[in-house]
Amino acid sequence: MSRWARRAGAVPRLDDACPAFSCPAEPAAPGGTVPGRFPIVYVRGFAGDTSGINNAVKDPFYGFNEGSTHVRVGARNEPAFHQFESPLLRLHLDEGYHVLVEGGQEAYLEAHDEIPRESIWVHRFYDRYASTWGDQPERFRLESAALDLLRLVRSLREKSGAPRVHLVAHSMGGLIARCLLQKILPDLGEDPAEYVDTLFTYGTPHGGITFDVGYGVLEKLRDVTGIKGADVFGPRRMYEYLTSQARRVGDGPPSGWDARRMPEGELSFPTDRVFCLVGTNPADYDVAFGLSSATVGARSDGLVKIENAFVPGAHVAYVHRSHSGRYGLVNSEEGYENLRRFLFGDRRIEVSLVDYSLPAERDVTWQAEVMVSVRGLPIVTHERLAAHWCPVQLDAEETAGGVRTPLASVFLGSDLPRPPGSPAMRYALQLRVLALRARGGFLRFRDHLEQASDFADTLVVDHRPGSGGEEVRADWNSVIRGTIKDHTPENVPLRDEEPRSGEWVAHVRLPETADPLLGFGARLRLAVTPWS
Structure with a gap:
């Protein structure tokens, strides 16, 4: 038996099953290795x-x-x-x-x-x-x-x-x-x-x-x-x-x-x-x-x-x-x-800001800052900040599907490690909206508070795969009582709004505090697709 074959028996198996999606079976790999895994070339x-x-x-x-x-x-x-x-x-x-x-x-x-x-x-x-x-x-x-x-x-x-x-x-x-x-x-x-x-x-x-x-x-x-x-x-x-x-x-x-x-x-x-x-x-x-x-x-x-x-x-x-x-x-x-x-990972989540309408002010550019955190990780997996020269420009044009600005791609794995006692995959998306005012190519600072956002909140999403489909609950941090660590969502799971599209889609309305700025219809669109 080769050196790697002897080791293979001790390697934890990645479960390729996608509970809420249909994943095609693969033939067994040689030497008892895990189906669905591929060599990695750097x-x-x-x-x-x-x-x-x-x-x-x-x-x-x-x-x-x-x-x-x-x-x-x-x-x-x-x-x-x-x-x-x-x-x-x-x-x-x-x-x-x-x-x-x-x-x-x-x-x-x-x-x-x-x-x-x-x-x-x-x-x-x-x-x-x-x-x-x-x-x-x-x-x-x-x-x-x-x-x-x-x-x-x-x-x-x-x-x-x-x-x-x-x-x-x-x-x-x-x-x-x-x-x-x-x-x-x-x-x-x-x-x-x-x-x-x-x-x-x-x-x-x-x-x-x-x-x-x-x-x-x-x-x-x-x-x-x-x-x-x-x-x-x-x-x-x-x-x-x-x-x-x-x-x-x-x-x-x-x-x-x-x-x-x-x-x-x-x-x-x-x-x-x-x-x-x-x-x-x-x-x-x-x-x-x-x-x-x-x-x-x-x-x-x-x-x-x-x-x-x-x-x-x-x-x-x-x-x-x-x-x-x-x-x-x-x-x-x-x-x-x-x-x-x-x-x-076995799930891909695309998060977008949709159906928003910002105030039409002359010489004003609207920007969003986005940060994504995944529970159990010591780092931020994605951050687009003005201080880092990469904010999201909120200048999307309206299309047949409405206004949509992509914010982040999030990959989750139902078999990837999570903190003990945490059955759900949890991630948080921080969203800030800021105005940049200029005239003649020069920034204007009258009535301006540097680094103060016009809207800021964090969406906390708990994603639990189940035999009956995706079970997703979402809460804005502004309405969560106590610490996020101790938060147990009790609201009704979001429903799949496009069950025949081949992806799980739901919308989360922004807090009421965002209405005067982004409009009553502004929402975050969560689109989940199988990923393996």
């Missing part, structure tokens, strides 16, 4: 020139094994220590995944005919471009890294029996994954959704890297000279490696081409299987590749602008973390908890 980010590549290949797991520590204010204003072990170790401890190495992960794959689905693999694409192995290195090319990724994915599918893999990528690694999905596989006539189940990206520059200084000169200089290989973040190179032959128009990107958008139609990867984690803290990202956060601008993670860090139509979460380093997205509890719930 893809690292940009290392720069040969010296940077040489430094990157020294790490056995390309940095995904690194954790972090930080302090927060505890009781009596004393610092409290918090330790995050690393995403690789946490997936091993929490989900029973294995990191398999015998002189190298590639060597392990070659020596074994079967591997467990619950396994983690690091795509070491930079190794062939390093000079530390003694040979004259090749010049890095992103398309070659994507082809190598395809070979790895094919081997993992064959030896694990899993139909697909999860891709988890940091920074440029997300562009390598998208090159595989948008160019390599379509050019081979292959459906990318047959190879990859989900794509999760940390701080990927889906829209390239641009700067707040230089009036575009720095970008042009980078793209012409290809300094340290950084031209991969410019529009011409991005168009080359993100566009299949069937979709190419001329030699360069056509007018209006948006690198962030993934193509639709035949041989396309669905964007609802993509999750983009966006960093909003440039301060903890000092200098990399000669570029500082001051060059990129405040509205960024220090290297990637917020507006360039997501794919339109994908699930997006914003966290106050920097691009990389000890306070970076990958080495954070925030990043890991979003990843874990996206990969292993």
Whole structure:
């Protein structure tokens, strides 16, 4: 019996059953591993020139094994220590995944005919471009890294029996994954959704890297000279490696081409299987590749602008973390908890503000701040704040379905750990609405209270799966007596308002205090769909 097969019996099984939804059964996986689990492939980010590549290949797991520590204010204003072990170790401890190495992960794959689905693999694409192995290195090319990724994915599918893999990528690694999905596989006539189940990206520059200084000169200089290989973040190179032959128009990107958008139609990867984690803290990202956060601008993670860090139509979460380093997205509890719930959760909740009507005041911009917390987690999984340069703009136009502004995607798992004695999955969504007044491009502060919101409240949602369907109760914090911890909802469960739509949908009216501002019809729309 192999080393991993002996361990598999001790690994807690994730129950794939969805109590309120019908989940298709999967055939048993080889070696007694858990059906429904797929191998996870990590893809690292940009290392720069040969010296940077040489430094990157020294790490056995390309940095995904690194954790972090930080302090927060505890009781009596004393610092409290918090330790995050690393995403690789946490997936091993929490989900029973294995990191398999015998002189190298590639060597392990070659020596074994079967591997467990619950396994983690690091795509070491930079190794062939390093000079530390003694040979004259090749010049890095992103398309070659994507082809190598395809070979790895094919081997993992064959030896694990899993139909697909999860891709988890940091920074440029997300562009390598998208090159595989948008160019390599379509050019081979292959459906990318047959190879990859989900794509999760940390701080990927889906829209390239641009700067707040230089009036575009720095970008042009980078793209012409290809300094340290950084031209991969410019529009011409991005168009080359993100566009299949069937979709190419001329030699360069056509007018209006948006690198962030993934193509639709035949041989396309669905964007609802993509999750983009966006960093909003440039301060903890000092200098990399000669570029500082001051060059990129405040509205960024220090290297990637917020507006360039997501794919339109994908699930997006914003966290106050920097691009990389000890306070970076990958080495954070925030990043890991979003990843874990996206990969292993069984319910997806889309929360939107609908049917609102704000006062029509000249030169006034209305913004919302949103924070999402999940019971049992020591972090906020999603926060869009004005102080972090990413509030929600309340400028949605009315459509046939009414006014709707998405606020958050929440992933929950009925089998993920919860505090003892807590049968329901509980999450809270904090909502604040603020007015920003300007005239002639300048902010006006008359009759203004800085950081004071025009509306603020928190919706506490208890979600309990049951054999008869979803049982969801929701209360606004303003009407909860006592502490939220001791709150036991006693109101009638929300009813499914669209039972034939394929998703569970309910609306929660905003408190009466919001009526003068957002209108009597303003509600939060909760849409629940199965996720596995």
